[in-house]
Amino acid sequence: MKKALLAACCLVASACKTAEPAPTPPSPATPSTQPQPAAESRPLSPGLDLASMNEQANPCEDFYEFACGNWVKTTEIPADRPRWSRGFDAVAARNEEILREILEGVSKGKAPEGLASAQKLGDFYGACMDEAKLEASLPVLKAELAKLTAKNAKDLARVVGTLHAQNVFPLFRMGANTDFKDASQMIGEVDQGGLGLPDRDYYLKDDEKSKALRDAYTEHVKNIFVLLGEPAETAAKSAAAVLEVETALAKASMSRVERREPKSLYHRLERKGLKAEAPGFPWDEYFKAAGAGSVQALNVSHPPFFKEVERLAKTMPAAAWTPYLTWNYVSSAVPALPKAFQDERFRFSQNLTGAKEDVARWKKCVRFTNMALGEALAQPFIDRTFGADGKTTTLQMVTEIEKAFERNLDTLAWMDAATREQALVKVRKIVNKIGYPDKWRDYGAMKVDRESFLLSIMGANAFEQARQIAKIGKPVDKEEWLMSPPTVNAYYNPPFNEIVFPAGILQPPFFDREATVPVNFGAMGMVVGHEITHGFDDEGRQYDAEGNLRDWWTPASDKAFRERVACVKEQYDNYTAIDDVKLNGALTLGENVADLGGLKLAHAAMEAWLAKDPEAAKKAEGSRYTPSQQFFIGYAQSWCSKYRDAYARQLAVVDPHSPPYWRVNGPVGNLSEFQKAFQCKVDAKMVRPAAQRCEVW
Structure with missing residues (x-):
């Protein structure tokens, strides 16, 4: 149930001048003052949803509103959901x-x-x-909690190790990961962790909303201790102790943006190096209790964090550890506890999700x-749910988009021949996994x-x-999957150099057997292109064709790439997530680069497919929208979404993906293919001036 410590890049992550600030979403629909792109008397393309569209909106002014406006207007978020898409x-x-x-x-x-x-x-x-x-x-729970006493550092190491063996992670996380420099081997890894709130910033920011959330969290922890039987006054002290430990860990943690740099997370110190780095923590006692007594090969993702773990182990009073360890165990077990615990968990979670x-x-x-x-x-x-034809068609789509990437390489004037050759080797070695594993766990x-x-x-x-x-x-077991097949998602895994598409996502509106080729390429094809591009975003590009963290770029191409992704960062920094909260262009950089590249690649692959398949081309052309227009509408409609405000605020802090509004309107403004498809004027909002247009791949 634990995710890999190095997260794969999931779908649900030319130099330019300063980008102009963008409007706050969703902007009001603007009646179109130019002719509609196709005759209204012709049928809508199979796979598109006319009821979701606001055809009165001008696609060149707000494409998301054009493709999703009526859906957004008429859809209610289910009461138990923080969002609906x-x-x-x-x-x-x-x-x-x-x-x-x-x-x-x-x-x-x-x-x-x-x-x-x-x-x-x-x-x-x-x-x-x-x-x-x-x-x-509760009797079973309390029997486990009785074991969580730590009178000294040795006790603490033993209890923490015992909890880690149960996949409960106070203080830090421990597991297995590929060796960044040798992707054929698995080594151990210890990583920062131990927090109850979604991100370290929740502990560190001093704005009123952050303070209010910390107060609500402290009250929540106190309430859980009350449910465990502690008097209110004692429970308040327990909650304060929990927050004290977590705040200290948060201060020592790397930010999400800092963790986007793979080289910053690789420090192969081995166990002896960890013991030298933080000698005050009884590491041998810990590893024995964690079921990893023989493990020596070890990456320490952020060594300064473990100096703080050592300091806390030596200086925190023993009385503080029992509440903190208890909280970690109980928090992980809430789904299996009495209804009162689950009600309390939901009550607090509303601060983060807004669910009703x-x-x-x-x-x-x-x-x-x-x-x-x-x-x-x-x-x-x-x-x-998943027929053989779905797997076959998806594989054909993947192959076509990989070919589009290869063809596109020849058009990149900013990339020199030596780097282009290495990129070609890498894309040709990408492993494609579709639907489900060949071998079941x-x-x-x-x-x-x-x-x-x-x-x-x-x-x-x-x-x-x-x-x-x-x-x-x-x-390394290269056959392993990091997601279960029913999952509605996709990912690129850098150390495996693989793209993975579970059966769960290979369904309408992403993949529809009845849809036209352009609609499927806009929806699912873009997902494929997105994951391929992750192999060449600001993180993925640092891994070679074998999955090793290795610099295969010439200095000139490296410099040119950095200039282009700086354009993307600056563009998205100017977009508004919600109210006064801007997007974090650095946090979302990899996903935005993948969106830009994925959409461009999928469109090129769609055109190549139609050129070779007259029947598919004929079906696509018998519509009120041109094939390219179908492509972009199909893309946008797969992202029609609504978010509750509290959840949108949380995602602005923790999510490496931009909100759906900007995952649609952000990329299309950079693509000449979109401008051509909808015959947009050069001064339209959905057309970025040539000098400000961002293009990486």
Whole structure:
């Protein structure tokens, strides 16, 4: 259930002059003063949704409004959601209904024939759904909490290691990762962590909203301790101790922007180097308790952070550690605790999401089961949703877009021949994974208890952490997937030099068997191009064709690349996320570069496809919109979205992706293909002046 320590670049991450400030989204619809792009009497292209569009808006003034305006106007965010989108969220909701049907059957002993881990799936989901038993979970919880006492640094190291073995991560995180300089080998890694709020900035900023959120968080922690049986006064002291430790860890943590530089996260010190760096923390005791007693090969992502861990271990009073360790354990276990704990968690989460209602229990249980046993649950899901033709067509699309990348390389005047040759080698070595793994994960060692969801969560967590630790010192398993197949997402993984498209996303509106080729290339093709471009964004470009962190760029091409991505950063810095909050162009840089490149590549691939497929071209041309217009509308409509204000504010701090409004209007303003498709005048809002246009790939 733990994600890889080095996150893959997921879909849901020429030099120019200073960009002009952009309007605050969503801008009012402006009636078009120019002719509509196609005759209204002709049918709309299959795959496009006329009801979502505001055809009275001028696409050259606000393309998002043109493609999504009526959808935004008429759609209500479900009460249990912080956002709703026509693409990701709607598809995920459909997938959840299918997974629910599967799990309801399996939990009642009606598993599909040959389903691996059917008993575990049924027991895990059944235990999760048994809310009466959740109310009786406190004795098991308190038995575990009684073990979390630390009178000295040695005790602390032992308890922290024991919790880490259960996939609960106070103080810092530990797991397995590829060696950045040798992508064929797995090594151990320790990384900053230990925070309860979404980001270190929540602890450090002094504006009124940040202070109010910290106060709400402290009250939440106090309330949890009260539910555990502490008097209010004692619980308040416990909450204060938790916040004191977390604030100290936040101050020692790298920012999200700093962590976007791979070289800053690679310090292969080995265990002996870590012990030399922070000798006051009993590392041998820790690794033994964490189930990693023999691990020596070790990357320390941010050494100064572990100096702070050492300082805290030596100076914090013993009385402060029990509340902090207790909070970490209980926080991770809330889904398996009585309703009062879950209600309190939801009450606080509203500060971050704005959701009006808690998520229904069945939805939670589907999600937890997918996290714990995703590749077992995926097998019947694949049988129901993903045909062989979907895999074949997607692979053809991927191949065409990779060819478009190769052709595009020859047009990049800023890149010299030596760097171009290396880029060509890399793109040709990208591994394409589509739909689902060739080999399913074995969950035989996972312990699941139908009578206790708390014990089942503990078993799933321990299984996953042991699986991670077992990788250390072994060759990388290039067949492994980092997402379960029902997931509605996609990713590029730099050390594997691979792009991965789970079956969950290969459905309408991203991929529609009935849609025209331009619509599918605009929606799913852009996703493919986006992930390919991640291999060459400001982070991905630092890895070579084999996945090693290695500088393969000449100084001249490196300088030219940096000038071009500086243009992208500056452009997005001028966009507004919500109210007075601007986008962070540095945090979102990789995703914005991937959006720009992905859209350009997908359009070129679409044109090449239609040139070779007369039938597809004929189908695309029999529409009120031209193929290029279909392409861009298909792209935009996959991003039609609405966000609650509190959630939009949170994402502006933590999300490396720009908001959907700018994922549509940002890239198209840089593309001459868009200007040509909609015959936009040079002074239109959706057309950036040539001197300010950003183009990397």
